[in-house]
Amino acid sequence: MKVLSNEILTAVIKKRQTNSHKGDYGRLILIGGDAHYGGAIILAASAAVYSGTGLTTVACDPLNWSPLHAHLPEAMVLDFKQNIDQSIVNADVIVIGPGLGLSTMSLQILKTVLKEINQNQILIIDGSAISLFAEEKLKLKFPENTIFTPHEMELQRLTGIKIGNQSVEKIQNYVNQNGVIIVAKSHETKVYGPLVEPFLLKVGSPAQATGGMGDTLAGMIGSFLGQFRQASLLECVAAATYLHSFIAENLSKDNYVVLPSLIISRIPKFMKLFEE
């Protein structure tokens, strides 16, 4: 396995061109945040905006619009119950799952996205959307443009490989057979791409073990994928995953618990250290 280091950040994070504009830094739509899990989509969207996404849209339950805007006026909002097929048309990157929930409506939203997505769009499937995808045995149109970000329980649901038995070899086989990227999250997170040696994360801290931490990562990954077109999908995913835990580990030196929102607030400063 390749151990990730700061090198992945300097390879992926680029200085911005003087004559660039918001349209050059990704059009991202994040879909999730039902009536119970508004916080998840607020964290994912905040992580995306603070990682540099040019245009961020959140499709969620309208109950969450005001709380979202109180935290993040930069984001645009849509109702996830209405015309999700049209909502995704202009997106470069789609993140689905943080706080999406497991309702019939959530499933319908996921199915519509999987059906309407086009080959130029990148899809990140996280949280509830992984559980629904697995439960309903759904199919991908463009596996090569798809990233799953499961924790161990979600990985078990997705692949059938039981917690405790999730060896590198077994996960790599699943990735090779299905042609997707998987971020297998745990205290020793690994990033897998088809037919390549996986990346291993050696940064991170148990101070990260708090709700919303993975939602934050999903937003960062979506943001990197929309911005850094010179790098491969796998490199973007690896860089965002490394940065998330690198910031957390730094903060854990003088914080007993590292809140997702604290990590989010520090993303721009940490990215600035590595731009090249």
Ligand SMILES: NC(=O)C1=CN([C@@H]2O[C@H](COP(=O)(O)OP(=O)(O)OC[C@H]3O[C@@H](n4cnc5c(N)ncnc54)[C@H](O)[C@@H]3O)[C@@H](O)[C@H]2O)[C@@H](O)CC1
């Ligand atoms: N503030 C919010 O609105 C939050 C919403 N969330 C959303 O809640 C939904 C359900 O996600 P959950 O992950 O809570 O529920 P799940 O039921 O999918 O998974 C949680 C279960 O998996 C177990 N588990 C085993 N290994 C694990 C590992 N390495 N990491 C994490 N859990 C492990 C946990 O003990 C727990 O019983 C998702 O849509 C998620 O985005 C959560 O992110 C929590 C915060």
Ligand SMILES: Nc1ncnc2c1ncn2[C@@H]1O[C@H](COP(=O)(O)OP(=O)(O)O)[C@@H](O)[C@H]1O
């Ligand atoms: N003990 C730990 N050491 C390092 N990282 C951890 C630890 N516990 C959790 N994390 C990280 O926190 C995140 C948790 O993701 P997830 O369980 O999906 O959170 P949520 O769904 O609540 O947002 C992952 O990136 C995981 O690697």
Ligand SMILES: [Mg+2]
């Ligand atoms: Mg999660």
